[in-house]
Amino acid sequence: MGMDEEMSEFDILKEIKSITSREKMIRYFDGYSAERMEELDERKIKHPLVKSYMLEHIGNAGQQKKVTEILAKLGVESQKIDEDIYCLLDKRTNGDYMGFLEVLTPRYFVFYTLQPSVKADRWVKNLVLNSSELDHIWLSGLTFNVLWQIVTKISKPHRYVSILFVHESIYQIDSEIYGDEDGEDEEISLSLDEEDVTEVVERRASKFKLVDKISVIQEKLSKLQELYSPLYAISQLRFPSPIGRGGHDFYDYGKVTNRSGNFRDHRSHILYVLKIYDELMRLTEEKAWYSIFKETVTIPGQFQKLIGAPVIIKFGEPLSKETFDYWIKSTFGRINNRFRLWGNPIILGPKKVHVYGVDKHLWKPIFIELTDKHLVAIVPRGTCGNTIHRLICNIQRYIDPAAKAYIGDIEYKSMVEQSSKGVKYKLEY
């Protein structure tokens, strides 16, 4: 009997029904994490690990709704148990207790759950798919490379760390698998389940995990990345726990699995990464949003300024004509596509198109130039910075793991570095 089947019998309802305050929730998850750690040591996991999902509300500032209202529309009831803590019940499935939601700011929240991975992943994925106001926190390979540097600074060199690299050149010609018109409506980062990659394909597909001492990886990784570009596409990284063995596995779509015996430490790692992300989002939006700024309000049309900066993603190597064509065709030739973009490509050359399109996850406009060498995007004000991070994540994962990104004249990587330096103690969360 597999773990998940065993877990399905696990009655979470009974366990968490009695949790009626923040303190009780933290204590419960702490104790629960310690028990799982013991099971992990004995290699006999009896119950699912604690998983957290970092989520973002992507409404325009000033038009933000309460997350509880967004969830209610999706059929999920939020029962308040304490200030900013809610217990979530899925009314669509007989009121299943799904976990707890902590509202950190009106924009960011974390969902903590004890449900098995398969169920929790699917549940969160569906919430995001069915709401244009919710999205995952997107941590690109470029962001993970900066987080990895932080891991090397704050952890002892002998600690073990695990890094997962995922790159799949799905647009390298192998169209048979993706020939189905309606087969692409899955959220991309979650679509790389095992069953999806079992076909025999002749294109680059890298997915492997590296587990070693920090000192060893630190010495080798940058050299290896230069030799083999898929190693830039970090899609999962473990922050070793400073308290004991194990750590916290961060995934590119904002999931964090607690593989340590401590929940408080797990939560602090999430808060830290979210602060970096929040700062990165602020910088991105401040810089990239295009808008017309009117200096005089009394005389319409007077002194209009254009404010903003383009997003430029440069590929390490030019794409082949076949890959480029297939990328364009499968993205804009289908209503459901992996990049969740809509647009009618204006063909300007064999390997150049312009798309004045829409990010269909957020239903916001985005103007893009795609060539075999780069992607340039103009993001009008109001389009969430999240669009940019998701785009970078997807380019690294599906097009070019070694792609470099710039917001205006600033390299995205240095923007992430700047964001991580800017994280200071705040009373907010």
Next chain:
Amino acid sequence: MNINELCKDPLFQLNLAIWLAQPQPLSEFYVYPLFYESQLNIYSIGPRLALPLDIRLAVTEKIDFQDAIRPDLILTTAEKKKFCILECKSSSFGPNSSTAEQARTLLLVTGPVISEVLGIGKRGENEGILCYFLGSDGGELMEETLKILEKEIKDKTKLETGTYGCFEIKPSQTSIILEYPEKIKIFLNLTKDSPVEIIKFEEDTDPRPLYFVPYDPNIQQTKEEQELSRRILFERMLGHMISKIGGADIPYSVTFTTQELLDYATFGFYEIWEDNEAKKHLRRLVKDFLNQIKNFINEPLRESVIYEPQKGWSFNLKDRETHEEILKQLQKFKPENLDLSKKIGPTLFDDMGD
């Protein structure tokens, strides 16, 4: 693709000028950010400017000029001491042409009165330069015209004009080159000597960048350029409609006005265009476009789309099914299949403000 013709297109020139002022990495530039590197910022796009009253009195009946002008772009140096008034033209013109009226006014505006015209200081506190963006080989003739006009102003009115010069946009085999005289480089403190390679492109490829301003009804374009501009305008309007309908809470009635669609699709420039025949034509174009969309939507869903003069176009999204189906159909609509050179005649509702 006739790249020589493209370089002469004022809409391409305006978008190019905007791109030259956008922050970009020097090593991986999209359009070489010559203006941004030289710390020149966009001060204003398409502002309406008028000469001060005393200047107008001083020049009336002495020279032909315009009361108000709308240059394409104004750039300013970091400390806002110097201003560059930029005008995009498909070709040079002579001192007796009708465009010379505009040029005389621009030359006067870039003189010591620029501080007052822009409302930023006392007369003489700022310096101005009038620059023309032109296609290949128009610079010499244009320079000659401006010299004659400058002399005419000085001789007849004794007023001081600003300095002037021309940027020439030229294609080479695989790049677009910007050429300018030394006096422009010195005045604007440009970081590079002319010529500068500003766009690199591949064989058989249209070198144009993404357009910030997709359409301007007041400029002359070739049929080919006009069709492409119209298509971009339609794509952007359609994108706006899909965004707004896609993000709507159901049930809801989403309304679009011509003004809103045009403002959105032109990044807010529709508002600044003078209300002339060209602008009316544009409104007709939008109405026709929306009619085409309505006709594209299958029955019975078509009943959900209603036009009311004064109000605009409403999409009644009464339930999730209607919402999804309308979205699906809008996403399948292809502006490229429309007759993009279609002539649209006046209608009864031309002056109705929806």
